[in-house]
Amino acid sequence: MKRNSTTLRLAAVAAASALVLAACGSDDSGDDNNDESEAPAAAAKGDxxxxxxxxxxxxxxxxxxxxxxxxxxxxxxxxxxxxxxxxxxxxxxxxxxxxxxxxxxxxxxxxxxxxxxxxxxxxxxxxxxxxxxxxxxxxxxxxxxxxxxxxxxxxxxxxxxxxxxxxxxxSDILQGAVLANLLLQDGRSNVAIMARQDAYGETLASEVSKNLENAGSAVAATVFYGEKAQSYDSQVSEIAGAGADSLVLIGFEETTTIIPQLVQAGAGPKDLPTYFVDGNTSDYSKDGTTSLPAGMLAGTKGTIPGADSGxxxxxxxxxxxxxxxxxxxxxxxxxxxxxxxxxxxxxxxxxxxxxxxxxxxxxxxxxxxxxxxxxxxxxxxxxxxxxxxxxxxxxxxxTGSPTAASIGIYEYDAQNKISPVDYIAGEI
CATH class of the missing domain: 3.40.50.2300 (Response regulator)
Structure with missing residues (x-):
């Protein structure tokens, strides 16, 4: 597996503004008002x-x-x-x-x-x-x-x-851009997205969609499911019938329930190339915290923020x-x-x-x-x-967020274990 770090090139994904987050706030300490009462109070002493x-x-x-x-x-x-x-x-x-x-x-x-x-x-x-x-x-x-x-x-x-x-x-501005770029590099032109309906899922789904569409790729369907969903039948059926050439699944531990249902519907990773994100790019081998049948995720890719820690x-x-x-x-x-x-x-x-x-x-x-x-x-x-x-x-x-970071790209083997294949550096 390749472990080099490369710099993200997003000309094919979106305008440069997609990866530039303007600094919020100002270093200016005031507006020419030098009244000492406006000076910030010194922090109290700790224990x-x-x-x-x-x-x-x-x-x-x-x-x-x-x-x-x-x-x-x-x-x-x-x-x-x-x-x-x-x-x-x-x-x-x-x-x-x-x-x-x-x-x-x-x-x-x-x-x-x-x-x-x-x-x-x-x-x-x-x-x-x-x-x-x-x-x-x-x-x-x-x-x-x-x-x-x-x-x-x-x-x-x-x-x-x-x-x-x-x-x-x-922030997901960078992960969304990297994942969209990965889909485009893999030749995916009609992508379905299935995501949790929460702050995490909605934001990341939006970022992936935006970058795909800015690059001229189609989003076949965007399907959300509730955080406390008891069933995923309707969402799985919609994904299976969307005519997509790939699927981005944005979820957490419910992935172990959703993937077998997708397999039964003919939309599992072997039928519909599947991509995970940091919330569900876990070890699903028999040694993992949660597992799936061996081979079910072979070839599935995922993104996780962070550099190669070594x-x-x-x-x-x-x-x-x-x-x-x-x-x-x-x-x-x-x-x-x-x-x-x-x-x-x-x-x-x-x-x-x-x-x-x-x-x-x-x-x-x-x-x-x-x-x-x-x-x-x-x-x-x-x-x-x-x-x-x-x-x-x-x-x-x-705003307290990194202005430069790396996203790791991972791939599953036949035992449902993940390994890094690349690290993409970018500025936000």
Whole structure:
């Protein structure tokens, strides 16, 4: 399998504006009004202990993402403490379960993390879940730093200005463009889309459709199903009768129910080339968290945000979770913690509001460094730093989202295991 990183070329997909997200907000500190009352208040002093709360899926439809994300946080905290901690003290990690939109446990779990004085909450994985707790976390003066949110909602509307929300995963503007480009490269000209009817599914379906249509390709059908759907019969029938030459399935764990139904309808991956996204590009082999009959997914492709984290990082993850089998968003979780810790050092304060002000700056425009120990050493010497992480360059913009990132393209073998075939770099 090829493991090189190439730069995305989207001339055949859409106008250049499809991959350029204008910066929201301004660096201007005012409008020529120098009244001192307009100056922002200084952040309160923290309690002296850098505390990371993880709001990640131990249960629910994205539970397969929990182990690698928790492992990424655990490894980052271990590396931080091995290098001397933050502001002279060991970092602390407290765990919470984000669950999913169905079980609705995230708000109560968030309260527990805040009660334990979390300065930074890493999570949630699902965009829909994050939207249920983002205001609670930010109003408490803590940082919310998601390793896996991809919805464009976090760069729009009420969240278009700088605040305490950040993410290491790129928005679906990039994943939608990469997936559309992959479909075009594979010669797909009449694509059907079946997606969850939630913030994640609707946004990604829209981005894929937009890029396909801008390139002159047709969308045969776009079919949505409810988050709590008990049956997919009508949606599967519509896909089977759409006359499409390929299918993009945007879902979570319900994929293990939908794919066999598509097979029965003559629209399975062997009949209709199928493409997954990060929410369902999991290990479906007999060794996976959930499985499908061997061979059912052979040749199916999928996209997952993130660069190639490398075998060395996977070996280090095994030191905190020797049973780890999936690595999705582990690097993004690791980097969210490292960036936050470096921001606390730059601020000389573990308070969430103070950390938030320094987070974008430690990811760009300074001396490049790649480990917590190296970067912390530079900060101690008074240097401005640019942390380049395991997940990629990061380069956080004013809205807290990456302005440059990579998307991995994966393919399933005859055992329903995935392997990367390429990494596409792009700017948002």
């Amino acid at each position: 002296g202990t850098f505390t990371v709360g993880s709001l990640l899926p131990a249960t629910g439809s994205l539970a397969f993402l929990g182990p690698p994300e928790f492992a990424g946080v655990d490894l980052a905290v271990a590396d931080i403490n091995a290098a001397g901690g933050v502001l002279g003290k060991d970092a602390v990690h407290v765990r919470g379960d984000s669950g999913d939109a169905d079980n609705g446990i995230a708000p109560a779990e968030t309260d527990k993390l805040l009660e334990k004085k979390s300065d930074v909450i890493v999570g949630a994985a699902a965009s829909g879940v994050s939207l249920t707790v983002i205001d609670k976390i930010m109003s408490a003066g803590a940082v919310m730093f998601s390793p896996a949110n991809t919805s464009t909602s976090f760069d729009e509307g009420d969240y278009a200005e700088p605040d305490n929300y950040f993410r290491t995963a790129p 075998e060395e990082f996977k070996k280090r993850l095994a030191t905190v979770d020797p049973n780890l089998k999936d690595y999705s968003y582990s690097a993004e979780s690791y980097d969210a913690v490292i960036v936050s810790a470096l921001a606390a050092i730059a601020a000389e304060n573990d308070n969430g509001d103070a950390i938030a002000k320094e987070i974008p700056g430690v990811t760009k425009d300074g001396t490049e460094c790649t480990t917590f120990e190296e970067c912390a050493g530079l900060l101690a010497e008074g240097e401005d730093i640019d942390y380049n992480g395991i997940s990629g360059p990061i380069e956080l913009g004013e």
